[in-house]
Amino acid sequence: MFSSIGWLIFIDKIKNSSISFRTMPAMLVFLAAIFLTLVVPPVVIPILTFFLIIRKVVEFGARIFKKSEFLEIVDPFSAMFATRPVYSRKSFTTVNILEIDRPTIPLHKLIADFEEKVxxxxxxxxxxxxxxxxxxxxxxxxxxxxxxxxCETFNLASQIKYLEDQDFPKVNLANTENWNKLVNYVSTERLWQEGDPVWEMLVMEKVTTERGVDKSLIIWRCSHVLCDGWSMLKMAARLFDTAVIPPAQQIPTQRPSYWPGIISLCTLPYDFVKHQLHVESVRALIPPPRQTDSTSCSQQDEIFSKTVPTLAIADLKRIKDTYQVDFLSLLLAGVTSAIREAYRSNSGHVTDAQIKVGFVLAVPNHPEKLCNHLSTGTILLPIGVESSADRLRFIGDRIRALRSTRLPQLRVYLLRAVGSLPITILNLVGKNSRPRASVVFNNVIGPQEKLHLYGNDVTVPYVGVNMAGNVNTGFAHDACFFTHGGAGTLRVSGFGDYFHRPDQDAGKFLDSCNHEWNKLFDTVDRNALSPLVQD
Known part of the structure; x- marks a missing residue:
């Protein structure tokens, strides 16, 4: 029954699309959807079932022969983050840097609090x-x-400790170059050691940052195999003076009733193929800056980061509500403006090219434990559209269209299926994989309350994931918007081939984002807005 309904909807979609049924793209989508539905499952499902049975047999064997040693098998989704070698500089390592407005941290108390509260x-x-x-x-x-x-030799004091001078010298972190050296060290150069836990908390005292002197830093590093950023936030929230719980994140959907959900399930093959052909197949890259002798002052494989405050959250929400888009769409509008500026500066003009952006999507009902519970999505950013308002509406339509399908949920299932494969196959996947997009954006929603530790204010100058595995792949920027205490910060990271002059180039990207949001905010009080642009 569902199959028949699905084919009727496929044909109806193609007839009503802006592309003629006789054109090759529409025919490709239609034929590929047929192939995907009728041919792929009979071949793929038995193979995956075989490996799932093998995994269950190994897991059962571990419960018998390694019961006293093993806690559990690594979750399939988390195993996907081991496709890059965990004990190398390309490891997926999540880093959160907390800045505390006090010169020193009572390390013994921090250890005792962590033991009790976490x-x-x-x-x-x-x-x-x-x-x-x-x-x-x-x-x-x-x-x-x-x-x-x-770990039989587990010692909490070995995981929560001072960052020694011989590992990273105490320097003026208000200097952009020194700050980037710290980010590179804790993200890329400080390797995980086999036989030890894949997390640690490093403390730096009496440091100078952009926000002043006599500050302390708590650097929380964690392998992505262990957990996602949401799990880290929930753990960190237990350490603050007042218990703060980050707000629950949900995936907005456009399926409020039963039958629309059934229809979206039936059209999933069509939606999947259409997305692969029209979005995932796009390989347009952002042009790197023109390199001259005067600007070539950075190494190509070095990561450079910069963080700045943004427009107030309340003002951003006013823009979002006025234009009837979600928060992610508004944030991506800022990124689109920055990419347009990169085209203008680096190639002399803005083309009609559409740049693919990847982003993280929260999955409802995150378990109260350490895990990776998320999905991802991609859309094309309308670089060639001149009007800021029109660009925002285009992006909003594309995000809305993506969320109206079951593609985010499908990606979760696919990643879990691949993560269930043996390590040898996962390593092959890692060696042959490339970034899905040249720009990645992450919207991290932190606690709504202001953060305090031992009576002092806490700020979060850096939240990010090691991107060293993307070097020399055409990957341009990793951006992250982080909110806590009603304030927002925007961070961008990139390699030396895009940030020849790290402070100026990264600052220019961030300024373009903020300028776009300010320009959109200026339109909020106008009485009338033009009709929504249809994608």
């Missing part, structure tokens, strides 16, 4: 199992799969 945390008073047992574990391989094995 290490021994339980979901409720009646629960016997702690929430985060993986913090005491190391990552091991057994019979072709990753497992969490309890």
């Amino acid at each position: 290490l021994h945390a339980v979901q409720d008073a009646s629960a016997s199992r702690v929430l985060y047992p993986e913090l005491k574990c190391k990552l091991v391989k057994w019979w072709g799969y990753y497992f969490w094995e309890t």
Whole structure:
């Protein structure tokens, strides 16, 4: 029944599309959807089922022969973050840097608080199992799969410690070059050691930053195999003076009733093929800056980052509500403006090229444990559209169209299926994979309250993931918008081939984003807005 409905909807979509049924793109979508529905499942499902059975057999064997040593097998989604070698400079490492407005940190108290509030945390008073047992574990391989094995020599003081001068010298971090050296060190150069937990908390005292002197930094590093950023935020929230819980994140959908959901399921093959042909196949790259002897002052494989405050959250929300778009669409409008400026500066003109951007999407009902529970999406940014308002509406339409499908949910299932494969196959996937987009954007929603630790204000100057594995791939920018306490900050990172003059080039990108949002805010009080542009 669903199959028949699906074919009727496929034909109807093609007839009603702006592309003629007789044109090759429409025919490709239609034929590929038929192939995907009728041919791929009978071939792929038995193969995946075979590997799932093997994984279950190995997991069952571990419960018998390694019961006292192993905690559990690594979740399939988390195993996907091991496609890059965990113990190399290309490892997926998440870094959160907290700046505390005090010269020193009582390390013994921080360790004791972490042990009480995080290490021994339980979901409720009646629960016997702690929430985060993986913090005491190391990552091991057994019979072709990753497992969490309890560290017999685990010592919390080895995981929460001062960043020694011989590892990274104490320098003036208000200097952009020195700040980037710190970010590179904690993201890329400080490697995880086999046999140890894949997380740590580093403390720096009496440092000078852009916000003043006599500050302290707490640098929380964590392998992405262990957990996602949402899990880290929830753990970190337990350490602050007042318990703060980041607001729950949801994926807005356009399927409020039963039958629209059934229809979207039936049209999933069509939506998938259309997205692959019209979005994922786009390979347009942002032109790098023109390199001259006077501007070539950065190494190509070095990562450069800069963070600035943005327009007030309340003002950004006014823009969002006025134009009837979601928050992600508004943020991507700023990124689009920055890319337009890059075209104008680097190639002399703005083309009609559409640049693919990738972004993280929250998945509802994040478990109260360490895990990776997210999805991703891609759309094309309308670089060639002149009007800021029209660009925002185009982006809003494209985000809305993506969320009206089941593609984000499908990607979760696909990643979990691939993550269930043995390590050998995962390594092959990692070696042959390239970034899906030349720009990646992440919207991190932190606590709504202001943060305090030991009575002092806390700011978050850096939130990011190591991007060293994307060097020499045409990857241009990794951007992150982070909110906490009603304030927003925007961070951009890039390699030396895009940031020849790191401070100026990164600053120019961020200024373009903020300028776009200010320009849109200036239109909010106008009485009438032009009709929505249809994509």
